[in-house]
Amino acid sequence: MSIAFVGVFVVGMLVVALMGYKRTTTLKGFLLGGRAMGPWMSAFAYGTSYFSAVIFIGYAGKTGWQLGLPGTWVGVGNAILGSMLAWMVLARPTRRMTHKFRAGTMPEFFEARYKSRYMKLVSAIIIFVFLVPYSASVYMGLGYLFQVVFPGLDYNLCMIFIAAVTGLYLVLGGYVATAMADFVQGIIMLIGIVIMVVCIVLSPQVGGIGAGAERLAAIDPNLTAVFGGENFGSLISLVLLTSLGTWGLPQMVHKFYAIKNDDAIKKGTVISTVFALVIAASAYFVGAFGRLFYGNQLPEGGYDAVMPGILDMAFSGSTGGLIIFNIILLLVLSASMSTLSSVVLTSSSAVSVDLVKGYIKPDIAKKTSLRLMRILCLAFVLVSLSIAIMRPAIIMTLMSFSWGTVSGAFLGPFAWGLYGRFITRTGAWAGMISGAGVSLLLAVLSGFDAANSPLFGVIAMAAGLIVTPLVSLITKKLPEEHVKAVFAPERDGAEA
Template identity: 40%
Template sequence: MDTKVATFAILAIYIVIMVSIGFYTSRRTRSTEDFMLGGRSVGSWLTAFSYGTTYFSAVVFIGYAGQFGWMYGVSSTWVGIGNAIIGSLIPFFLIGKRTRLMSNHLGAKTMPEFFEHRYGSKALKTASALIVFIFLIPYTASVYNGLSRLFGMVFDLGEHGAVYIIIAMAILSAIYVTLGGYKATALNDFFQGIIMLIGISTVVILTVKEKNGLSEAVDALNRIKDDKGDTDTLGSIFGPDPINLLGVVILTSLGTWGLPQMVQKFYAIKDEQAIKKGAIISTFFAIVVAGGSYFMGGFVRLYCTATEGDDSGRIFIERGSNGKIIYDKMVPALLETAMPNILIGLIVVLVLSASLSTLSSLVLTSSSTLTNDLIKPRVKNFDDKKQMLVMRMFIAVFLIISVLIASHKNASISTLMSYSWGALSGAFLGPYLFGLFKKNTSKAACWASFITGVGISVTHMVLFSLNISAFDDLKKDVIDLNCKLNLLSPINAGAFAMLVSIAIVPIVSAFTKAPDQKVVDNAFSSLETSAKKA
């Protein structure tokens, strides 16, 4: 059977299953709490897979694995290990139980609503809702970008063809999220997670096998010069640039603690036992999927070259109009070489599964936040039926904006994600984390974190990504500093914003007034009751 025909057949089966799950769960979605949180009764397996599949998408498999594999070689595997331990295992045990108890007691369905009830401030809810909507858009765009790269490789699509693929995927994700909400997302995530585990394992094995086994592949990698012109670094344990590699680990691992689409998984989980089981399951999932993706990406230089006229037989990766290497093409090039044609359909479904599971969580988080936190407080007689209608409308709006951004040919996957995660977790990480543990955390500290998190990301975006000529002189000074410190990439800027959030919240709280005592006592009463029972 022709490869494209087989791939289309696999895709058709996959799409039918996705939409069927949407119709199935739509009959069991009767309220906004069902639509947004699955009735707060989601078990350990569904929660763990939903957490993992929301975490990892085409951004990791296509964008980050290619870029960081090129930059750091096999040491990029540390990013996957960090994702498993810091990004998956620790948050389940550290904030999972407290998040479930406190959000349930406060009746919070979203992170902005949590800020409102925990700190007694409607203004915090409004500001955080706007931050969520605005900065989830570039992340969604980065997922679409990754999908279009892979489909373009498999089906020989031009620039316009890739845009059509992006639109088709937006429509598909909108259909099943609109039909079934959180329940449809969780069930689909479980099915998609199984595909991801099988697919990633297959890709890793074939990537190494194509280069005559692990030992020879590592030896060959060490003979290739890194970006500094050195050898014996790309196959080493810590790679050619461990400091900047640490920045990637922080951004992609610590960031999950403050991302609304991740934290809200704990709002919906069934009970404490489900949290404990979910921690183990999600960590295993992350080791296989994230660890496997970055390990596979570590070998892209054996398959790709950025040197025109190179006679090594590797695929030439050209530069974009901005002069930068198009890292997003590297993993598709690797797959084209390492994967037998008969398995291309599996890879397409793998990346599609990883991406749609993330997209569904992003659009659901964004639409529910806007509806619940911005529209509902300002509209009278806004019952469940009207809320679900408006949420479904916002899903469409959110996807349309994301598609427009993703269609920009110079939109880098890693850059889009870095700005998104940097702004969101840079704004929310400190206030959310300390809000769960420290009673004296103040509203002023929340505002300080919101301003610094968004400010750092937006400032970096204006200076380095928007090409505004008025800032050329300032940009030159910052670039000169960057040559010395090498800490001002979008990735490191995002990681820095997160660390600032953690540092600034307790400092500002120590010098400013805590929320009203009744508000604090109410927020922590559920935790104290649970501790007495234990």
């Protein structure tokens, strides 16, 4: 039955890829879909890129085990800070400036905003290098889940299959195919998450919300304390890392580049917020009951094995349960494939657009550039897959390290660059270096400490946000003509 469900899903994604192929004859079309995405596709693309197997398998499992029901606040924070406020604060100026600069990537934005080719080069390298572990963590999450669904299938074969499908539909259809697929996958995610919450709560192990909460409180009162009790510090770190972190991730803000107009932004803000609230809060809520399924004994596979085991115990043993389990399987597969395609597209563009076309060979032919982009998509998939096969760390640590470094480097220069006329080139450099440097330094000094990896990411983002304006206040300003051009208001009726 599971093979049939996955087979139908894969065929559907390949059909979507072929539909998008006709609209990706140019590099900008491949990367931005003609900058004509409506609110529903843009919002679902943002939401499905946000949540993947990392949240459903890695974060929900570990956060639920350690924090219990208060971990649900992480999902609420993702909806309010990571979605609603991100759209309200970033979407309109990002769309306006990237249209004005004709920028299709974050490194192109940095080059145009701060008049620095070297900043474009360095930011492209950061993207390609440090999004690899994030992509690898998604593959690992799917590999663990597929091992439960197909017990006789090798972990590595599961990931190779997923990589092949993702690479194929992305290489064929680019951003158009990704956005179309994200819309379909988003619907699957909404249906699957509602079914999962209802079934887990009503399972014998939980016995309803009230009974489940009482059983958790008997294990540890902190697991049901409104704001986490003694775990409050860890809770805040997770909320900030997974919510504010999206503001500086190039694969997330990229969705604002391609949205159609301001009206689509208003609608997309509401849609994205509701989507995030349903998906994220539900995932963390379900993960909170992990201890009840395992008798308060962490499973042999560690935190990454918690959620796959919960799903297996809750839905195996009956035809109806298997059907529900397969719907949830598609939920996690949908979330992960959309995230993978978004990350791969962002990373490969960092090399094709920002390094090769923007720095090494500016006169490269358009068709050659597009062909290179497709090849790099496959290359990034293979590199990420290779790391995932080695299983270097638990999923949550890989993701925290990746988010902390990338968002730490970009959050300050990007967010301040949208609003701060006084932000200088030197200030942006200082913010980028301090954010990435703090993340790397803390990770190395701690021996890549898994327990504190979310906190390290938060500190890195704070460093970039604080250093960027402070250094800008004491360093040479950009030419006034350039600043005026950057922040010039749009002409009436003009397309931003």
